Amino acid sequence: DTEVTQTPKHLVMGMTNKKSLKCEQHMGHRAMYWYKQKAKKPPELMFVYSYEKLSINESVPSRFSPECPNSSLLNLHLHALQPEDSALYLCASSPGGRGKRWAEQPQHFGDGTRLSIL
Amino acid sequence: DQQVKQNSPSLSVQEGRISILNCDYTNSMFDYFLWYKKYPAEGPTFLISISSIKDKNEDGRFTVFLNKSAKHLSLHIVPSQPGDSAVYFCAEGSGDKLTFGTGTRLAVRP
Numbered sequence: 001d002t003e004v005t006q007t008p009k010h011l012v013m014g015m016t017n018k019k020s021l022k023c024e025q026h027m028g029h030r031a032m033y034w035y036k037q038k039a040k041k042p043p044e045l046m047f048v049y050s051y052e053k054l055s056i057n058e059s060v061p062s063r064f065s066p067e068c069p070n071s072s073l074l075n076l077h078l079h080a081l082q083p084e085d086s087a088l089y090l091c092a093s094s095p096g097g098r099g100k101r102w103a104e105q106p107q108h109f110g111d112g113t114r115l116s117i118l
Numbered sequence: 119d120q121q122v123k124q125n126s127p128s129l130s131v132q133e134g135r136i137s138i139l140n141c142d143y144t145n146s147m148f149d150y151f152l153w154y155k156k157y158p159a160e161g162p163t164f165l166i167s168i169s170s171i172k173d174k175n176e177d178g179r180f181t182v183f184l185n186k187s188a189k190h191l192s193l194h195i196v197p198s199q200p201g202d203s204a205v206y207f208c209a210e211g212s213g214d215k216l217t218f219g220t221g222t223r224l225a226v227r228p
Binding site: 040041042043044045048055058090092103107108109111112 | 152160163164169212214217218219220
């Protein structure tokens with residue numbers, strides 16, 4: 001069982017739709033991440049939240065809008081996506097903590113949401 | 119520009135033998151590396167890590183070696199088992215974010 005839960009597992013949407021991806025963890029982690037993974041490629045970082053505040057945005061288009069309502073939840077709001085946005089979207093968390101290099105902390109990944117844009 | 123590279127996209131090994139997965143990096147300032155394993159339809163899972171103050175780290179069947187002068191690291195799996203069949207990513211974690219390598223698909227033949 002994964003400790004990071006992502007819903008839905010699959011999502012098909014049109015280019016004019018608005019949808020949201022959800023991620024939840026109850027490990028008390030204070031850093032949460034969104035990654036995008038295309039077929040046969042490595043995961044690419046999109047956003048990092050630390051203590052519920054956005055700390056890294058990897059120049060992601062505004063049609064992707066992250067939200068961290070509380071320390072356990074992370075959402076990714078989608079609007080007016082393009083066919084090239086079809087991918088596996090992965091959420092991850094790590095303990096975080098101030099004064100530490102987060103990337104050294106093993107990240108716990110969810111199983112992802114496979115998104116298809118028609 | 120890919121700063122972490124895994125030049126072998128795939129590797130096939132007989133069960134019980136050693137699997138060696140390689141990773142090269144370009145930035146000599148990188149000082150912390152991690153290996154993740156990914157099964158289909160699942161997220162990556164952390165395997166093992168190494169800091170540049172070491173040249174070897176071992177955890178059960180998994181050993182990671184770091185050669186700083188060559189900017190090269192490798193993951194050894196001994197003995198290999200069919201359940202090890204997966205995609206393996208090396209990653210560098212010297213800052214606030216992970217940068218993944220391109221991945222190597224390992225197939226362990228029974």
